[in-house]
Amino acid sequence: MHEISLHILDLVENSTGAGANKVTVTLEEDSHHDELRLCITDNGRGMDAGLVAKVTDPFVTSRTTRKVGLGLPLMDMTTQLCGGYLRIDSAVGQGTKVEASWKMSHLDRPPLGNLVATVKAILVTNPELHFQYDHRVDDRSFTLDSGEIRAALGDLPLTQPDVLDWLDQYLKENLSILYGGKAK
Amino acid sequence: MKTVEDLKRLREQLQADNRIRHAAGTQIIVGMGTCGIAAGAREVLAAILDEIARLKIQDVNVTQTGCIGMCEQEVLVDVVKTDQPRISYGKVTADFVPTLISEHVINGRIVEERVIGKITK
Numbered sequence: 001m002h003e004i005s006l007h008i009l010d011l012v013e014n015s016t017g018a019g020a021n022k023v024t025v026t027l028e029e030d031s032h033h034d035e036l037r038l039c040i041t042d043n044g045r046g047m048d049a050g051l052v053a054k055v056t057d058p059f060v061t062s063r064t065t066r067k068v069g070l071g072l073p074l075m076d077m078t079t080q081l082c083g084g085y086l087r088i089d090s091a092v093g094q095g096t097k098v099e100a101s102w103k104m105s106h107l108d109r110p111p112l113g114n115l116v117a118t119v120k121a122i123l124v125t126n127p128e129l130h131f132q133y134d135h136r137v138d139d140r141s142f143t144l145d146s147g148e149i150r151a152a153l154g155d156l157p158l159t160q161p162d163v164l165d166w167l168d169q170y171l172k173e174n175l176s177i178l179y180g181g182k183a184k
Numbered sequence: 185m186k187t188v189e190d191l192k193r194l195r196e197q198l199q200a201d202n203r204i205r206h207a208a209g210t211q212i213i214v215g216m217g218t219c220g221i222a223a224g225a226r227e228v229l230a231a232i233l234d235e236i237a238r239l240k241i242q243d244v245n246v247t248q249t250g251c252i253g254m255c256e257q258e259v260l261v262d263v264v265k266t267d268q269p270r271i272s273y274g275k276v277t278a279d280f281v282p283t284l285i286s287e288h289v290i291n292g293r294i295v296e297e298r299v300i301g302k303i304t305k
Contacts, residue, residue, distance in 0.1 A: 010218050013217065013218075126248075156195045156204055160204070161240045164233050166194060
């Protein structure tokens, strides 16, 4: 798991696995404070205090198919290596909030990686999920709301070939603008 | 510059041309647990979506599943065609996706040497 965007995909899958139908991902690249912050909130079933305390231990998992969970422990490790932190705020029936931070310029900070592929994967494989993606790079921002896309689509599936082309270009263009590129 | 407005126009255009298919002929399921993601599931899914867009395949439904306990075989991709058994492919890479799509999804020929399981309903 060498990209932060892969952690995002993994954590959103955790959220939907916990029954969430609404997930918000906020990614903030703050060069002024040399900090990269990630926050994922969901309305899933949440965890009790005992599980929250143990969830960064690789030998704890809620899954039943095997006894080792690696998603959160791996992210906990990279944040600690990079002068950051991982915080988990959750309660049974109250959803879960995962906040992570890395020192942006730290040599060991994982790259953000392919955010376009991550957002596409989340949208396509979770058609019922209300997903919001909020990405800020200093004073610029891009927000994607799956509800808005769904309203425009009507009954057209996201996997319709022309829609996939649109989604790919829409994400690439907006992320490019976020990093200072020009609108086409 | 693409906007959500373009998407609305695209839908109207497709509706006017009567080109919207609703019945999915093939379901593709990608293993997206932590093990699948770590093994490259996102790249496999991206390759599948690229092929659907490139070949203009209209009747495919793509979904995901979590860890099913065969982590060593990830990335796992299942293909289910109407009235046929569910076929599981193991250790799928993005390189194999074009073959998988053209052989199995389009032409209905199972790529036997890459199959790790069959589930008959």
